[in-house]
Amino acid sequence: MRSLCVVFSASCEKHLTTTHPICRAGLFRTPLLRRSKSMDFILASLADGLLLGFIYGIAAMGLTLIWGVMNVINLAHGPIIALGMFTVYLLFTFLGIPPYLGVLLAAVFGLLLGIVIYVIAVQRVIDAPHLSSLLATFSVNMIIIGIGTAIFSTSPRNIDLQLWSISLGPVTLQGTRVVASFIAVLVTAGLYYFLYRTRQGKYIRAVANNRAAAELVGIPSNRVLALSFGIGAMLATIAGALIATFLPFNILAGGTYELKSFVIGVLGGLGNPVGALVGGLILGLLEGIVPTFTQTTWVPVIEFVLFVIILLVRPNGLFGAKQ
Amino acid sequence: MKTLKNHLGLITSLVIVILIAIAPIVSGNAASREVVFTILRAIVLASSLNILLGYTGYVSFGHIVFFGFGGYVGFYLITAQGQSLWVAMLAGGLVSGLLAYLLGKAILRLRGAYFALATIGVNEAVRAFINNFEPFGGPTGMTMNFSVYQEYGGAMKALEMSFYIMLVLALLVIVLSYVVRTSKFGLGLLAIREDEDAAEVMGVVAPDAKTWAFVLSAIFPGMVGALFFFKNGSVEPLDAFPLHTSIEMIVMVMLGGQGTVLGPILGAAGYQRMRGLLVTSPIFKNIQLAVSGGLLLLIVLFVPAGVIGWARQRWPKLRRVLQ
Numbered sequence: 125m126r127s128l129c130v131v132f133s134a135s136c137e138k139h140l141t142t143t144h145p146i147c148r149a150g151l152f153r154t155p156l157l158r159r160s161k162s163m164d165f166i167l168a169s170l171a172d173g174l175l176l177g178f179i180y181g182i183a184a185m186g187l188t189l190i191w192g193v194m195n196v197i198n199l200a201h202g203p204i205i206a207l208g209m210f211t212v213y214l215l216f217t218f219l220g221i222p223p224y225l226g227v228l229l230a231a232v233f234g235l236l237l238g239i240v241i242y243v244i245a246v247q248r249v250i251d252a253p254h255l256s257s258l259l260a261t262f263s264v265n266m267i268i269i270g271i272g273t274a275i276f277s278t279s280p281r282n283i284d285l286q287l288w289s290i291s292l293g294p295v296t297l298q299g300t301r302v303v304a305s306f307i308a309v310l311v312t313a314g315l316y317y318f319l320y321r322t323r324q325g326k327y328i329r330a331v332a333n334n335r336a337a338a339e340l341v342g343i344p345s346n347r348v349l350a351l352s353f354g355i356g357a358m359l360a361t362i363a364g365a366l367i368a369t370f371l372p373f374n375i376l377a378g379g380t381y382e383l384k385s386f387v388i389g390v391l392g393g394l395g396n397p398v399g400a401l402v403g404g405l406i407l408g409l410l411e412g413i414v415p416t417f418t419q420t421t422w423v424p425v426i427e428f429v430l431f432v433i434i435l436l437v438r439p440n441g442l443f444g445a446k447q
Numbered sequence: 448m449k450t451l452k453n454h455l456g457l458i459t460s461l462v463i464v465i466l467i468a469i470a471p472i473v474s475g476n477a478a479s480r481e482v483v484f485t486i487l488r489a490i491v492l493a494s495s496l497n498i499l500l501g502y503t504g505y506v507s508f509g510h511i512v513f514f515g516f517g518g519y520v521g522f523y524l525i526t527a528q529g530q531s532l533w534v535a536m537l538a539g540g541l542v543s544g545l546l547a548y549l550l551g552k553a554i555l556r557l558r559g560a561y562f563a564l565a566t567i568g569v570n571e572a573v574r575a576f577i578n579n580f581e582p583f584g585g586p587t588g589m590t591m592n593f594s595v596y597q598e599y600g601g602a603m604k605a606l607e608m609s610f611y612i613m614l615v616l617a618l619l620v621i622v623l624s625y626v627v628r629t630s631k632f633g634l635g636l637l638a639i640r641e642d643e644d645a646a647e648v649m650g651v652v653a654p655d656a657k658t659w660a661f662v663l664s665a666i667f668p669g670m671v672g673a674l675f676f677f678k679n680g681s682v683e684p685l686d687a688f689p690l691h692t693s694i695e696m697i698v699m700v701m702l703g704g705q706g707t708v709l710g711p712i713l714g715a716a717g718y719q720r721m722r723g724l725l726v727t728s729p730i731f732k733n734i735q736l737a738v739s740g741g742l743l744l745l746i747v748l749f750v751p752a753g754v755i756g757w758a759r760q761r762w763p764k765l766r767r768v769l770q
Contacts (some may be wrong), residue, residue: 197560248748254559255506259701259747262694266740274733383571386564421579421586428572435565436553 164294170412171295177408178305179366181401182312183381184388186359189315192395193332193352194250199261200241202382203268204357208234208364209373210272213281223285223369227307230365231358238357242350250349272375282372300370311362312401315355319397328352332395387431393440456770457625460709461618464490467716468614480610482723484678487613489715491671492692493699494620494708498627498664500697501706503657504640505555506563508693509570510668515687516573517543517669518676519583525677526591527582531598536612536673543669544662551658558643567690574688588683609678613671620667625708627663628770636660640706698743704753708770713754 183205190198198204211233212226221229245264249256287299319325327348330338339345364378388407392399407427414423451458468487471480496510517539524530524538554565578586599605627633635656638646647653676682695718703714721742725735750757759766 191560195560197564245744245748252751253504254563255500255504256747256751258506258508258560258563259697260744263740263742263744263747266694266743267737270734270737270740273736383567386567390564419579421575424575425572425579428568428575431568432554432565432572435557435561435568439557439561 166413166416167293168295169416170409171297172301173408173410173412174405175297175301175305175408176411177405178308178312178401179363179404180381180384180388180407181404182308182359182366183363184385184392184400184404185312185315185397186356186363187382187385188389188392188394188400189359189397190353190356191389192397193328194246194349195254196246196250196257196261197254198353198356199258199382200264200268201356201360201385202378202380203265203272203375204234204237204360204378205364205367205381206272206373206375206378207237207268208361209368209377210276210281210375211361212365212368213283213373216283216285223283223365224303224307227362227365227369230361234358234361235354237361238354239350241357242353246353247346247350269375276375278374278376280372280374283368285369298370304366304369307366308363311359312397315359315397318355324348324351328355384427387427390431390434390439454625455768456708457622459768460621460625460712460770463709463712464614464617464621468617471610477606480607482719484610484613486716486719487610487617488671488675489696489699489719490617490712491613491620491667492696493703493711493715494617494624495664495667496696497700497705497707497711498624498636499660500700501710502627502633502636502640503660505657505661506697507566507661507664508563508697509566509568509690510664510696511688511690511693512566512570512573513543513547513665513668514672514675514692515577515684516546516672518672518682518687519577520669521673522589522591522676522682523583525595526589532674532677535677536670539673540666540670543672544666547662547665548658551661555654555657555661570688570690570693574684577687578684584683586684588681588686590681591677593680606678609674612674616667616670616674621708621712623663623667624711625770627660628708632656632659637706695739698739698746701743701746701751701753704755704757704759707753707755707759710753710755717754 183201186204187198187201190196208230211230212223215221215226215229216223241261241264245260246257249260285300287303289299290297290302317325319329327338327343328351330341330343331345331348331352335345338348363381364373367373367377367381384407388400388403390403391406392401392403410427410430411423414420414426464487467490468483470476471483492510492514496507499505499507499510520542521532521535521539524535525532530538550569554562554569557565577583583589593602596602596605599608627636635646635651638649638651639653639656643653672687676687679686699714699718700711701714702710702718703712704710718739722735722739725731725738731738746753752760755769759769
């Protein structure tokens with residue numbers, strides 16, 4: 125039997141394209157062959173992770189912007205991401221609106237939704253202890269999930285969108301993922317421009333820096349806070365909408381991305397939008413690397429252990445500003 | 448008589464719990480016993496959480512981790528090691544306490560929202576770890592052989608016994624909660640809640656006090672976990688670490704009044720009753736979660752002190768009774 129194996133493995137290696145069933149089953153691959161395959165696997169996995177990382181990045185940016193401006197951790201972030209997914213899905217399935225136009229509409233919807241949530245739930249507890257704002261946003265989470273589950277149930281949905289794909293050697297990049305991460309980069313650039321070059325953006329930064337001082341120089345802080353919450357929610361819906369173009373989802377799917385956003389936010393420093401993008405890329409790469417040496421199911425263990433460690437060692441993030 | 452009068456608050460609380468539990472004991476109705484069992488379980492969990500949340504002012508969003516972890520350890524001891532329920536409960540409580548001690552040493556250095564985020568991370572990390580941990584059955588969990596119940600006089604008897612054990616646990620946790628609240632140690636915790644830095648200046652050793660509060664709040668959930676999954680007959684990661692139940696515990700504490708002995712009891716009983724009504728009513732069945740969320744939002748925005756807190760403010764004379 126042993127000699128047979130050797131014979132087969134030799135012939136497998138020689139004729140890579142052979143169609144012999146034993147070779148095809150991959151039972152007798154030599155170590156050399158296995159290694160080159162795993163190299164391909166690592167590259168493909170890394171590329172996927174990196175592309176996904178940009179989108180994680182903007183989801184986390186929404187969370188971290190809200191934290192940075194008003195010291196509120198938005199526990200309704202996940203459901204808002206899910207609503208972004210469903211906006212694109214519903215527009216596409218029922219009205220036939222193309223998904224990338226849907227992303228734009230989801231962004232507008234997110235902005236308005238965020239402002240509404242701020243006015244109803246956040247405004248009154250903004251100066252209260254953390255427990256109040258955490259619970260207020262969490263009750264918004266429960267309301268959205270409750271109504272969403274009643275309407276859409278929790279069955280998985282997906283948007284059937286096929287684009288081109290590029291092959292670079294062993295790596296095949298899906299068009300949908302490439303476009304989505306490109307949009308994510310554009311959104312980041314847009315946010316940066318908005319925060320640093322426009323009057324409203326400067327207001328937001330001023331309020332984040334020192335609300336009392338901002339009010340003294342005549343900035344309408346409550347309106348600015350509402351706008352910031354709206355933009356935070358908008359980033360969440362954009363992230364959700366982009367994810368929906370290439371991954372299946374349901375109404376509860378936002379929760380996973382919310383938890384990832386926490387991890388990323390802490391990684392990059394809460395309140396630091398650029399840090400969030402870098403944190404997103406790190407997390408994406410991590411998700412790409414981990415499956416190459418152990419089972420995929422260990423990814424969350426590593427993520428959350430990393431999360432807790434970073435919280436303990438550098439609570440302001442890897443490249444966090446001093447506080 | 449004098450001592451009785453001094454401990455009126457404790458007596459009121461104990462009497463209320465016994466009143467809640469009396470109906471199924473008298474009628475012997477198994478269905479209502481099950482309902483009361485879940486209420487008692489909620490009382491134990493909420494009162495335990497109250498030691499940390501209400502007295503010390505630290506929000507643990509992943510408190511259910513102690514319930515699940517204790518439950519898993521207890522279940523493992525019963526099924527794989529052939530130990531009795533008593534050993535399992537004791538071990539469940541002890542390992543949960545130990546886990547809390549180790550975690551407390553590490554993450555209680557974080558304050559406010561950072562601590563809340565870290566507890567979410569811990570819960571997810573432990574769940575993801577158990578998901579991958581083969582001795583505990585991995586993602587499918589473990590099931591109990593029916594013959595285990597023979598030792599306790601058959602499954603029916605075991606169910607009935609679980610109810611009485613849960614009642615005893617509920618009474619014990621209330622005594623603990625009361626003792627902590629009226630002790631010097633509890634006074635230190637309340638001082639930490641109001642202003643941690645000032646408390647330290649006044650001689651409260653905040654890190655130690657916080658860690659012990661965390662340990663005390665973890666022991667009973669661990670024991671309840673062991674008991675609950677013994678009665679349940681099976682355990683799996685999604686049942687053992689539902690992030691959602693952690694939040695429900697917070698809702699119960701907030702509803703009744705954080706930082707009081709009686710508050711979590713009323714909150715737990717009221718919340719479970721309401722949930723039961725909503726789940727069975729044809730109109731609200733599907734949006735039960737949304738209704739709970741809306742209720743929570745109203746409490747947080749308008750009655751942040753909870754029912755008991757409000758009553759204590761409204762009628763100062765009742766303060767002796769409503770502790």
